[in-house]
Amino acid sequence: MPPKVKVTKEMILKAAFVIIREYGHEHLSVRSIAERLGCSTQPVLYSFRSIDEIREAVYELTDNYHTKFILSEGKEDNPLLVLGLNYVRFGHDERNLFRFLFQSDKFAGKDMNSLLSDPQLSEVMKVVSDELKVNKAKARSIFLSLFVAAHGLASLLANNAMAYDRQQCKKILESVFTGAMI
């Protein structure tokens, strides 16, 4: 009886993701999504209650994308360094996504602690703890220092405050790691 859905939730979320990625989250709107999908604004607000609901869903999606990104392989042997350098590279390569994730009010409330207790990261921490032969508290403090430095670099890159130089970033993170190990 009813006509088939032409504009699915997936299409809407994907369009929203691309808009944020290319133009920044400030440019996400019902109309920008509709325009990208070549439809009117109606289907967009038919599948979702409001633009905030869409933003929420894309945030989730972007968060997963980010996690995959930083967990992707790197050529360093130090796994923490790999994580850090990927984190930094994300700030540079995906600056709009970075800003959406960490500089929009959506981020508020997502505490470091909940981040540190993420199951995927917990695994990494355990490996680190074993590999470096340090106790959990030390592993945690090492991770924290590296995270802070990586976040600083990524933030500076995402906001065009410095040029991307992988070697320089690597040196900084290594030096931070060294200091944290003491």
Next chain:
Amino acid sequence: MPPKVKVTKEMILKAAFVIIREYGHEHLSVRSIAERLGCSTQPVLYSFRSIDEIREAVYELTDNYHTKFILSEGKEDNPLLVLGLNYVRFGHDERNLFRFLFQSDKFAGKDMNSLLSDPQLSEVMKVVSDELKVNKAKARSIFLSLFVAAHGLASLLANNAMAYDRQQCKKILESVFTGAMI
């Protein structure tokens, strides 16, 4: 012959500063300024050509405020640590100003290098270089590491991603400093 100016440029800029400081730069508008000054929108756009011109001027003002803030005295003996801890405290105490300064597009283009060659900072660098008995390049790399870490902490604090714990921040910055000195 003409009536006296009731609404001066200073009043406008001060109002704009307060609005950004209290509500965030997204809430700066001709009307929000006018409302705070208890006048219509006309005087605001009479003294300034556009809202962007106002934003520009307040940015300058906020930049100076930030510089004064991080150069204010601290109780640590390591001058770089004082700078870093003040920078971090700014991110926490003045989160909206921090976001305006470093996370709005106004920041784009202000490169690290121009920041590093700021005359006020150059003086500090020289003192550091002498006091730590390291050459300029080393002083620069130490400063860079500390700056990145401080910026990371400040950014996390400004975006409500972690609780402010001065001792924890101090430990992290000290550890970064130690690593950079090697």
Next chain:
DNA sequence: ATAGTTATATAACATATGTTATAAATAGGA
């Protein structure tokens, strides 16, 4: 084939913003 359900287009309403046109108010010199 037709009817009823429902996805979509069109268009409107409400609000927020920057900006500008017009008129009224004001202050000091003639």
Next chain:
DNA sequence: TCCTATTTATAACATATGTTATATAACTAT
């Protein structure tokens, strides 16, 4: 006192956004 330059208030225009009302079109069970 009145005139004139200029500041300000009022109000409008233009645009952008979220959201909703109405009508049209599309599909499938009958």
